[in-house]
Amino acid sequence: MNLPPAATDAARLGAIGWRTAVDPEWQALLDAHPAATPARVVEQHRSGYVVATGPGEGVAVESLPEWQRPSGYRKGTVSPEERPAVGDWVLVEDGKRIVALLPRRGAIKRGAAGEHYRQQLIAANVDVVLVVCGLDGDFNPRRIERYLLLVQGSGATPVLVLTKADRPDADAAAAREALAGIEAQHVAVVAVNAKDPATVDALAPWLRPGETAVLVGSSGAGKSTVTNTLLGIEKMKTSAVREHDARGRHTTTHRALIALPSGACIIDTPGMRELKPTGEEEIADGGFGDIEALAEACRFRDCAHQKEPGCAVRAAIERGELDEARFGNYLKLKDEIAAASDRLASRLADKQGAKVQTRALHKRPDDKYGKR
Known part of the structure; x- marks a missing residue:
């Protein structure tokens, strides 16, 4: 089964979430691949992707080599969060090959299990x-x-x-x-x-x-x-x-x-038992905006919300206006976000360092040591 040609029925695309107003980044990619068809990723498997141009049966397509999962001694060249996920829009040529990933409007992700920092879309x-x-x-x-x-x-x-x-x-x-x-x-x-x-x-x-x-x-x-x-x-x-x-x-x-x-x-989606922050979150986004507002009203800016005088958070707990278990989870998640944020910053620094090192290794000898 092949995908339809580039002039895909807009109504069919709209039925799976295509927006009629295309932002400039999308338009630039569409212009760069005039023979390509917009399609949405409807399934993601270890072996590749299934895409669709409307409601109904999807089509298995080839992905870009750099998106393929690493195997054996081969290292992946693109991090998992930069590869397509279900819900992404891609451009497909010849009804079988992805040639571009259209920029996302947003994504739901979590920190992946394991010691090394990774994000899972x-x-x-x-x-x-x-x-x-x-x-x-x-x-x-x-x-x-x-x-x-x-x-x-x-x-x-x-x-x-x-x-x-x-x-x-x-x-x-x-x-x-x-x-x-x-x-x-x-x-x-x-x-x-x-x-x-x-x-x-x-x-x-x-x-x-x-x-x-x-x-x-x-x-x-x-x-x-x-x-x-x-x-x-x-x-x-x-x-x-x-x-x-x-x-x-x-x-x-x-x-x-x-x-x-x-x-x-x-x-x-499959059930999720582990929900780790990525380090990009704001604690108020967890439904803790009220606790953040209370913390702002504490007498001391560095209040730890334990036994400090003038603590608005402890006062709200004592009045029964704030559940102590919820506050405890707020503190726990706040610490987890901070730890994940540090790991993310370290990972970004390592990537930047690797890029600088790669550029240095590929410098021409006369650039590195001066022309002779």
């Missing part, structure tokens, strides 16, 4: 992030704050989706009370039965035609069930969670972008 060019959490043993306000920290700095709108509202032991009111500090930061909270179209329809305001949403959350939270209900068909594989700890299995094994009947697109 979750999705690109998204308008809304649906943070899915079950009203069972999966419910964890502290983990939700981590998701918000990673989401809000991207420019996407976060929405908290509390699934399994139909369970006999579900207490949506108590969950909303536990999330009151987050909801006060103008983050929408919606409780649904993921299998019931009538309740899932409450997500319609964030799934407008031409917009892209991504579902994030732990395994078993109900992301794929929400996707199936929005589609009206059982497209994504689902499985039950373990009863004793509400943990799910990784039934979704790769990220996939799907066009919805509403005209929006949704990206389903």
Whole structure:
């Protein structure tokens, strides 16, 4: 199967999120590759990418050599965050070969697991992030704050989706009370039965035609069930969670972008158990704007919010206006961001040093030692 020619139907592209107003950077690349077709990355696998020019079946394409994952003794020439992710727009020639990556409007990413600093892209060019959490043993306000920290700095709108509202032991009111500090930061909270179209329809305001949403959350939270209900068909594989700890299995094994009947697109993702900051976040983005405002009102600028006189944060905790567990998570995440920021700065310095060294090694002898 080949992709259609460059004159792709704009309506089909629009159905998977293409914007009619193209910024100058995009236009320059389009002009540089007149024979290329715009396409969106709808699946990402270890072996390559699947792209589409409209709703329906995608096409496997070849990527640029520098985007291919390193293997054996070969080192990758492009860092993972600079390679395409699901949601990215690319230019494809001859219906089978990517020739350019169009600049992103934004991206959702996290710090990758491991000792070495790396970033992992979750999705690109998204308008809304649906943070899915079950009203069972999966419910964890502290983990939700981590998701918000990673989401809000991207420019996407976060929405908290509390699934399994139909369970006999579900207490949506108590969950909303536990999330009151987050909801006060103008983050929408919606409780649904993921299998019931009538309740899932409450997500319609964030799934407008031409917009892209991504579902994030732990395994078993109900992301794929929400996707199936929005589609009206059982497209994504689902499985039950373990009863004793509400943990799910990784039934979704790769990220996939799907066009919805509403005209929006949704990206389903595998469950994530580790959510590390990248070091680029601002602590207020985790729904902690109120704590930051309280800290500004402390008597001392370097207040540690422990036993200092005139501490507005401690006073709010003592009055019952600020949850101490939430404040503890604020301090923990703030330290993690600072540590990740230091690692990011060190990595950037190493890369810059490597570039300078490479330029020096490739200098002409008469430039290095003077003309003779």
